[in-house]
Structures are given as C-alpha cells and as structure tokens.
Amino acid sequence: MSVYLAFSIGPVQTFIAEARRTQDLRFGSYVLAQLAREAVSAVERVMEGSVIYPIPLDPDITEKAKRSVAVPSQLLAVFSEEKQAVEAAKYAAAAVQAEWDRVADRVRKKLETLPDFNKGAWEEQVQRFPKIYWVTYDDHDQSASYGESIRQVERALHLRKRLRDFEATHDEGLKCSVCGLRAVIGKTPFWDALSRRVNESQIKASSNEKLCAVCTTKRFALAYAYSPESYPSTSTMAAAPFIRALVEQFQQDPVSEVKEALERHRQALDELKGESNNGRFFNLSNPLPDFKKFQPNPGIPRNPALELLRWDGDTLFPETFAPNRLKNDYGIDLKDTTLGPVVSEAAQATRALIGVVRRQLPDVRPPTPYYALILMDGDRMGELLREAPNKGWHQSFSRALGIYADETVPKIVEQEHAGRLVYAGGDDVLALAPIDEALQIAERLRQAFCEAIREALEALEAPPLLPPDMSGGIAIAHHMSPLEVALRGVREAEKAAKGAYGRSALVVRLVKRSGVPMQMGMQWGAYQEGASKNPRVGLFQQLQDAFRGKQLASRFAHRLFEEAPVLAGLPEA
Structure with missing residues (x-):
C-alpha cells in the first residue's frame, strides 16, 4: 500500500503580491522559499527519499542557491504507511511554524523598543500566519495507477483549501497600507521613530506607510532574520538601460563634458544626502548583478558612470526633486529645512546630465520611465x-x-x-x-x-x-x-x-x-x-532597432496598431 501526502503553505500568491515596493515582492518570495525548504527537510527526516516534489537538490547546488527564491506551490510525498505520512505532515507543519516564529521574533525584538508598539496586535497576527493545509490519500486495494493517485491527493488538497478555517479576529483601527487586511502594529510615533532608525540601511520605511505584523515581518525579514540584500526599485530598473549605455560608452571612449556632468550630479546628490542626513537615496550594494562585469580590476581607473549605481534610479528623473515627491517618498519636507538650494542644484544637475548626454552621445537614449x-x-x-x-x-x-x-x-x-x-x-x-x-x-x-x-x-x-x-x-x-x-x-x-x-x-x-x-x-x-533565437522575437528586435536608428518614424507604430485588427484577419503568406 502507498500513502500519498500533499502539503501546502499559504497563501502563496497573495503573500507575495501584497507589496508596495519591489523589495516586498522579493522578500516575501524569499521568506516563503525558506519555509518550503523547512517543510521538505522535515518530511525527509521522517523518511528519506519520500518527497516527490520539490526534490531536495544536491548539496553543492543547494549551497549556490541559498539565496534563491524557488517557491513551490505544494509538497508531494509518498510513504508505505499512513502513520508515517501523518507524522511527516505534523513535523513539516511544526517546522514551518517554528521558522516563521523565529523570523517574526527576530523582527519584533528590533522594533518593540520603539514608542507605541502594539505587542498584543503583533502576537495575534503572527500566530495566524501562515495557513498550512495537508491531506493524505491511501490506495488500499492498489487498483489506481500512480498518476490517478496523484490526481486524487491533489484534488483532496484543493477541497481542503476550500474548507476555510474561520477564526475570530480583533483587528480594530487603521488597516495596513500594504495588505489592507490587518490592523497596523503602531501609531504614528512608532512609524516616525522607525523611519528615522532605518535611514542608514536600505530597508525603506516611511512614516506615511503603516504596516501590520505580517507585512512588517516580510519587509524586514532579510535585514533582521537572514542577511541584508539590496533590491532595485522600479525606478532603478527603468533607468538601467541608460546607465548601462553610459557605462559601456565610457568603457570605449570617455567624453570629458559628460564626465564633468556626472561629477556634478554625484556632488549634488552627496551634498543632498549629507545636508538632509538621509540615506534613502543610497544603495548599499550594486542591485543589478549584470553590471558586475563592469566593475574595475585593481589598478584600473573606475568608470565614472558606475557612480550612478550608488543611487536609486529615482535620482535620474528630475521630477524626483519636486517638493511633494521628496516629502512623500523620502521624508524630506522643504518647508521645515533650508535644503531648497541643495535640492534645486540636484534637480539642475540631473537635467544638465541628461542634456549633455543628448548632445554628446545621441545614441544613448535618456532614462525611460x-x-x-x-x-x-x-x-x-x-x-x-x-x-x-x-x-x-x-x-x-x-x-x-x-x-x-x-x-x-x-x-x-x-x-x-x-x-x-x-x-x-x-x-x-x-x-x-x-x-x-x-x-x-x-x-x-x-x-x-x-x-x-x-x-x-x-x-x-x-x-x-x-x-x-x-x-x-x-x-x-x-x-x-x-x-x-x-x-x-x-x-x-x-x-x-x-x-x-x-x-x-x-x-x-x-x-x-x-x-x-x-x-x-x-x-x-x-x-x-x-x-539561438525565435524568429518571431527576432522580428520585433529588428523593428526595435529600426525605430532606434530612425529608419522607421514613430507614427508607424501607431498606424500599425490601428490597422492590427484587419491585418490579424489576413491569411499568412
């Protein structure tokens, strides 16, 4: 007789998708990946070789992938006895809960000394996460095929998930600005104090952003429970093509006027960071791995365009330095400071850099939003x-x-x-x-x-x-x-x-x-x-190159889009 176990940690997609920042996406995925690894390890300890999916990889691969974010939707295993399957499920559930409690506890200890921290709300919300579901299926008469048995246990798990556990909650007051489901774990003084504390790290927090215990744990998990990691914002990802093109240009032929504009931009941002005592513009490490190939070897002068990687991509968009943006995104209120001239210089330096690149390097496109x-x-x-x-x-x-x-x-x-x-x-x-x-x-x-x-x-x-x-x-x-x-x-x-x-x-x-x-x-x-290349994707890249080389007018794309419904109905040549 074979007994099949299906085990699931949830909610996977909603936990990952409840995000206001890209780092929330990444960190949520990372936390779930660690919980899944704990579940697999616990099941394997009950009976080695029982796990069907996901398979524990070789130690060398696992070592390389310690910071990977492989998040399986469920765990499947097979045992010879139902007692083993139930024991494995219980061990896995306990291991997952223990790891989550450890991470949440690490984060709590860093925050509980701040004013107006609601410890009661924290503990209640942490205890309600994650949701763990598991079912077993045994083929007593061994009449079903292996594939049919897998179908049955997966169907049973699906039905178990639909049978929701309704728990009494006491989430009163202002709701979390990320998930909108649970109450925040502190009043305004708490978030003001937290915002000031994390200024020198790359874990962004803001006093106008108030979170629940689960979303706070997700936001700070890597910094306080694992190891810090820099992750690019949407602005940095948008600005990446511009930065790369500029770096590659300087690898081949440095342009003095552009170099001077880069130096002015760097000095303006350094001054803004220093005068505002605000580290949120600063990236702790290069968040774009592909750019590591441009890092200089010892004895080789540093490419000046690489300085742009020190800063969030926001700093390449002049509108970032508008008063409302600075206040909402970086906590800099120009009404309460004497930073007006410093901010003005940062905005002008950014515009000057983009302008110089347009004139001197016409093949380098300005930062796209x-x-x-x-x-x-x-x-x-x-x-x-x-x-x-x-x-x-x-x-x-x-x-x-x-x-x-x-x-x-x-x-x-x-x-x-x-x-x-x-x-x-x-x-x-x-x-x-x-x-x-x-x-x-x-x-x-x-x-x-x-x-x-x-x-x-x-x-x-x-x-x-x-x-x-x-x-x-x-x-x-x-x-x-x-x-x-x-x-x-x-x-x-x-x-x-x-x-x-x-x-x-x-x-x-x-x-x-x-x-x-x-x-x-x-x-x-x-x-x-x-x-080496899909011919249909290759066609799009040819069109892309034609637009960049101005062989096709920009209006061609609009006309083509207008005619697309008719063209799509024509038979292929």
Missing part, C-alpha cells in the same frame, strides 16, 4: 505530471524542474541580463527587467524550459503526449505607477497568453498611467531545438 514585469508559466504541466508512471519517474522530472528554477532561471535573468528575479517555482517565474531586455529574457526562459523538459523526458524514455512549452506575459509599467497595477497587468497578460492566444504564446501589455491598457501578443511557434 518604464520598466517590465515578466511572468512565465509552463503549459499543461498538470496533464504531463498526471501521466507519471511511478515515483522514480516523478522524482527525476521534479529534479529537472528544480535545477531549472534554482540554477537556470537566475543565470538567465541576472547574469545574462540585467533583470532581477522575484521567484521561480519550478515551471513558473516572476522577474523584473529593463524594457529593452524583457523580450529576450522571456524568450530565453521559454527556450531553456523546453530544453530542460525535453532532456528530462528523453532521459526517462518517455515521449510526451504534448510537446512541452511555456506561455508568458510582460507588463510594461511606469515606474511611478502602483506596483499592484503592474502585477495585475502582468497576470492579465499571462492569462491572455494561455487563453485568448491558446497557450505557447507571449502577450505584452502596456499599463498606462491613464487610459485603457494596450495589449498585443503572438504564439511562439514550434520550438526549434538548438535555435
């Missing part, structure tokens, strides 16, 4: 896994997914390109990217996924009923738009790729600050093994 979110998801993976003939086959396939998520995805997003990974859950990926690299990243993720799945199936001597593929959505959003709007846009794009475009597709959605979003999409076409 838009960035991209990429969401990719494997097609019909449930159908494929339900055809698994046995446990060993399933584990081998899960291992291939694990290596893709832990090794391949970070390499593509963060080493081959200047993106940053939010999470990778086996066959689903969420990442931020500069808009000029979003298509290439999506294409490479799809290509690598198809290769990984094909190789795994070939090794298992199991040709798939359907060729493996991946659909995706890209949302292009303004760096000042609410993050939740961009997240909604990328989910709608990915949903359209799997629905309206019939899977094996990519949809790009422009989320404008006002007006109706614009959307277009395409099917990838048949996967070509060994092909």
Whole structure:
C-alpha cells in the first residue's frame, strides 16, 4: 500500500503580491522559499527519499542557491504507511511554524523598543500566519495507477483549501497600507521613530506607510532574520538601460563634458544626502548583478558612470526633486529645512546630465520611465505530471524542474541580463527587467524550459503526449505607477497568453498611467531545438532597432496598431 501526502503553505500568491515596493515582492518570495525548504527537510527526516516534489537538490547546488527564491506551490510525498505520512505532515507543519516564529521574533525584538508598539496586535497576527493545509490519500486495494493517485491527493488538497478555517479576529483601527487586511502594529510615533532608525540601511520605511505584523515581518525579514540584500526599485530598473549605455560608452571612449556632468550630479546628490542626513537615496550594494562585469580590476581607473549605481534610479528623473515627491517618498519636507538650494542644484544637475548626454552621445537614449514585469508559466504541466508512471519517474522530472528554477532561471535573468528575479517555482517565474531586455529574457526562459523538459523526458524514455512549452506575459509599467497595477497587468497578460492566444504564446501589455491598457501578443511557434533565437522575437528586435536608428518614424507604430485588427484577419503568406 502507498500513502500519498500533499502539503501546502499559504497563501502563496497573495503573500507575495501584497507589496508596495519591489523589495516586498522579493522578500516575501524569499521568506516563503525558506519555509518550503523547512517543510521538505522535515518530511525527509521522517523518511528519506519520500518527497516527490520539490526534490531536495544536491548539496553543492543547494549551497549556490541559498539565496534563491524557488517557491513551490505544494509538497508531494509518498510513504508505505499512513502513520508515517501523518507524522511527516505534523513535523513539516511544526517546522514551518517554528521558522516563521523565529523570523517574526527576530523582527519584533528590533522594533518593540520603539514608542507605541502594539505587542498584543503583533502576537495575534503572527500566530495566524501562515495557513498550512495537508491531506493524505491511501490506495488500499492498489487498483489506481500512480498518476490517478496523484490526481486524487491533489484534488483532496484543493477541497481542503476550500474548507476555510474561520477564526475570530480583533483587528480594530487603521488597516495596513500594504495588505489592507490587518490592523497596523503602531501609531504614528512608532512609524516616525522607525523611519528615522532605518535611514542608514536600505530597508525603506516611511512614516506615511503603516504596516501590520505580517507585512512588517516580510519587509524586514532579510535585514533582521537572514542577511541584508539590496533590491532595485522600479525606478532603478527603468533607468538601467541608460546607465548601462553610459557605462559601456565610457568603457570605449570617455567624453570629458559628460564626465564633468556626472561629477556634478554625484556632488549634488552627496551634498543632498549629507545636508538632509538621509540615506534613502543610497544603495548599499550594486542591485543589478549584470553590471558586475563592469566593475574595475585593481589598478584600473573606475568608470565614472558606475557612480550612478550608488543611487536609486529615482535620482535620474528630475521630477524626483519636486517638493511633494521628496516629502512623500523620502521624508524630506522643504518647508521645515533650508535644503531648497541643495535640492534645486540636484534637480539642475540631473537635467544638465541628461542634456549633455543628448548632445554628446545621441545614441544613448535618456532614462525611460518604464520598466517590465515578466511572468512565465509552463503549459499543461498538470496533464504531463498526471501521466507519471511511478515515483522514480516523478522524482527525476521534479529534479529537472528544480535545477531549472534554482540554477537556470537566475543565470538567465541576472547574469545574462540585467533583470532581477522575484521567484521561480519550478515551471513558473516572476522577474523584473529593463524594457529593452524583457523580450529576450522571456524568450530565453521559454527556450531553456523546453530544453530542460525535453532532456528530462528523453532521459526517462518517455515521449510526451504534448510537446512541452511555456506561455508568458510582460507588463510594461511606469515606474511611478502602483506596483499592484503592474502585477495585475502582468497576470492579465499571462492569462491572455494561455487563453485568448491558446497557450505557447507571449502577450505584452502596456499599463498606462491613464487610459485603457494596450495589449498585443503572438504564439511562439514550434520550438526549434538548438535555435539561438525565435524568429518571431527576432522580428520585433529588428523593428526595435529600426525605430532606434530612425529608419522607421514613430507614427508607424501607431498606424500599425490601428490597422492590427484587419491585418490579424489576413491569411499568412
């Protein structure tokens, strides 16, 4: 007899998506990844080799991926006795809760000395998270196939999740500005004091942002419970193409006038930081891994354009220095300070830098206010896994997914390109990217996924009923738009790729600050093994280059979009 266990930590998507900042996205994913690892380890301690998905990777890979954000949606395991399955589930639940309590306790100890901290609200909210669901399924007469047993235990878990646990809550008063569900854990004096305390770190907090215990734990988890990490804002991601182009230009041919403008910009920001005693502009470390290749070796003069990486991308947009923006985003109130001339110089230095680059380096485009979110998801993976003939086959396939998520995805997003990974859950990926690299990243993720799945199936001597593929959505959003709007846009794009475009597709959605979003999409076409580039993506890149080289007028894109409904109905040549 085989007894199957399905175990889930939740809510995964809402916990990650409840975010006002990109770091909330990343840190939420990271915390859930650690909780999932604790669950897997606990189950393996009960019976080694019992876990079907996600497979614990080799120690060397795990060491490299300690800071990875592979977030599996559920854990599957199989045992020979029901007693073992129940024991494993209980151990896993206890391990997950213990890790969450440890993280929350670390954060609480850093905050509880501040004025007006509500310890009672903190403890109540922390105890209600996370939600843990598990079910077992035993095939007494062994009449069901392995795939049918997996279907049954997954169905049982789905039904268990629908059977909600209703708990009495006492969340009275002002609600959290991130999730909007739970009460805040402190009054205004608490958040004012916290905002002053964290100025010198890269964990951003603001007195006009008040959080609950769960969202506070997520915001400060890496700083206080794991290890600090710098993560780019939407503004930094939007400005990345400009910074890279400037850095590459200085690698080849430094321009003295641009160098002088960079130095003026640096001095103005240094003075603003010093005079305001405000460290929020400053990045603790380079948040864009792709830029590490430009770091100088000892004895080689530093590229002056790399100084731009010290600062948030906000500082390359003159509107950042408007009084309302400074007050809301950085806590600098010009009415209460004598910073007016310093702020004015920072704004003028920024405009001067952009102006000089326009004149001296016409091929370097000014900072764009838009960035991209990429969401990719494997097609019909449930159908494929339900055809698994046995446990060993399933584990081998899960291992291939694990290596893709832990090794391949970070390499593509963060080493081959200047993106940053939010999470990778086996066959689903969420990442931020500069808009000029979003298509290439999506294409490479799809290509690598198809290769990984094909190789795994070939090794298992199991040709798939359907060729493996991946659909995706890209949302292009303004760096000042609410993050939740961009997240909604990328989910709608990915949903359209799997629905309206019939899977094996990519949809790009422009989320404008006002007006109706614009959307277009395409099917990838048949996967070509060994092909370096998808021909349809290549066509878009040719159009991109033609616009940059001014071979095509900007109005061509608008005319093409107007004619798209008619053109889409024409037969292919």
